[in-house]
Amino acid sequence: MPAQAWRGGAVGPYAWPMSAPRLFDRALIARRLDRALAATPADFLLRRAADDLEDRLALVKREFADALDLGTPGPQAASALTAARVTRIAPTAASLGVGRFAGVVADPERAPLGEAAFDLAVSLLALHAVDDLPGALIQLRRALKPDGLLLAALPGGETLSELRESLLVAESEMSGGASPRVIPFADARALGGLLQRAGFALPVVDSDRFTVRYADMFALMRDLRAFGATNPLLDRSRRFARRELFLRAAHVYTERFADSDGRVRATFEILWLSGWAPHPSQQKPLAPGSARMRLEDAVKQKPA
Numbered sequence: 001m002p003a004q005a006w007r008g009g010a011v012g013p014y015a016w017p018m019s020a021p022r023l024f025d026r027a028l029i030a031r032r033l034d035r036a037l038a039a040t041p042a043d044f045l046l047r048r049a050a051d052d053l054e055d056r057l058a059l060v061k062r063e064f065a066d067a068l069d070l071g072t073p074g075p076q077a078a079s080a081l082t083a084a085r086v087t088r089i090a091p092t093a094a095s096l097g098v099g100r101f102a103g104v105v106a107d108p109e110r111a112p113l114g115e116a117a118f119d120l121a122v123s124l125l126a127l128h129a130v131d132d133l134p135g136a137l138i139q140l141r142r143a144l145k146p147d148g149l150l151l152a153a154l155p156g157g158e159t160l161s162e163l164r165e166s167l168l169v170a171e172s173e174m175s176g177g178a179s180p181r182v183i184p185f186a187d188a189r190a191l192g193g194l195l196q197r198a199g200f201a202l203p204v205v206d207s208d209r210f211t212v213r214y215a216d217m218f219a220l221m222r223d224l225r226a227f228g229a230t231n232p233l234l235d236r237s238r239r240f241a242r243r244e245l246f247l248r249a250a251h252v253y254t255e256r257f258a259d260s261d262g263r264v265r266a267t268f269e270i271l272w273l274s275g276w277a278p279h280p281s282q283q284k285p286l287a288p289g290s291a292r293m294r295l296e297d298a299v300k301q302k303p304a
Contacts, residue, residue: 022131026107029129030092033073033228037094042226043074044212049124049153049270050076052208056151056272057081064120068143071108071126073228075101083120091126109136113143120144123152125270128185137198147279150200156207156269157187162257163220163266170249174242188271200275201282208270213263217250220266 036042057080067083073095078086088103089111090096096105104111108123109130121140130136140150186194188205195203214220224230258264276282 026109029228032225032230034092034094036226036228037074037092040226041074041228042223043076045227045268045270046072046074046076046124048208048210050080052270052272053077053122053124053151053153054080056274060149064149066118066145067120067122068113068118069101069103070111070121070123070140071130072122072124073126077122077124078103081120081122087118113139115142116145116148117143118145119148121148121150121152125153125155127152128154129183133186134194134197137194137200141199141275141277144277146277147281148277150273150275150277152273153270154191154273155185156209156271157185158209158267158269159185161267162253162264163217166217166249166253166256167245169252170245174245174248185269186271191271191273195273195275198275199278201278203273203275205274206272208272210268212266212268213259214266216264217253218246220264 064081064083065085067078067081067086069078069081069086069088071089071091072078073091075088075097078088078101086101088096088101089106089108090103091105091108093105096103108126109132121144123140127133127136137150140152144150188207192203192205195205212220214223253264254262
């Protein structure tokens with residue numbers, strides 16, 4: 001679908017600034033996602049995030065007319081929305097699929113967004129793989145109408161910590177060094193600062209941390225491939241990894257992270273970002289020095 005056909009006036013001249021260094025192989029991400037969708041995708045993380053999105057929106061006591069779903073690699077986020085008009089920007093044709101939602105296929109990091117075009121913007125498990133996350137958040141804030149809401153879910157820093165450690169130990173033992181095999185994920189504090197820098201009002205970041213158990217490390221890696229989530233870093237090693245490396249990593253994984261029944265644990269953390277495009281009606285923090293009572297006096301004050 002050409003950009004001019006986007007519904008809801010969503011098209012505009014605003015695109016991500018491309019001055020940030022490139023970290024991810026965007027073409028590789030798209031190919032692996034399409035390969036996963038052509039088989040039997042492992043979408044349990046997306047389904048969990050979409051259920052959480054629906055619950056979070058139920059707590060917001062307002063109606064949204066124009067909603068944007070940016071980059072979610074499937075229809076799960078858009079299906080959770082009740083807005084009158086939903087526009088999807090999908091990373092590939094296979095991930096766009098068919099349905100009732102207007103949309104286009106575009107790299108989420110390069111998609112032009114209209115200024116003040118939406119009153120709700122959501123994104124599930126997509127923004128962790130953009131090269132310029134601060135720029136992405138700025139453009140999302142600009143795409144929101146005043147008092148518009150952003151809700152985004154990204155993998156957090158605890159995600160796949162066991163797999164990262166096991167591969168690092170195995171490769172260090174066998175070659176005396178290690179190349180990045182699991183992408184780095186942001187932590188909550190850093191993301192909260194990015195929301196503030198991007199100009200969002202009332203920014204909040206919270207964490208959904210959970211454990212999934214697998215028969216072994218290889219079962220986990222099969223799920224990651226089925227989600228299209230294998231290593232997309234540009235500076236990844238291009239050398240073919242020896243089978244012995246993964247056998248040793250699987251042994252380390254079992255040694256360190258197996259339960260009594262022999263199954264291994266895999267940690268996943270989903271960080272939720274929420275923020276509002278500024279509007280005069282929003283609650284403002286008190287100005288420094290405007291309090292009428294010192295904190296020390298308030299603490300010492302006894303109830304009557």
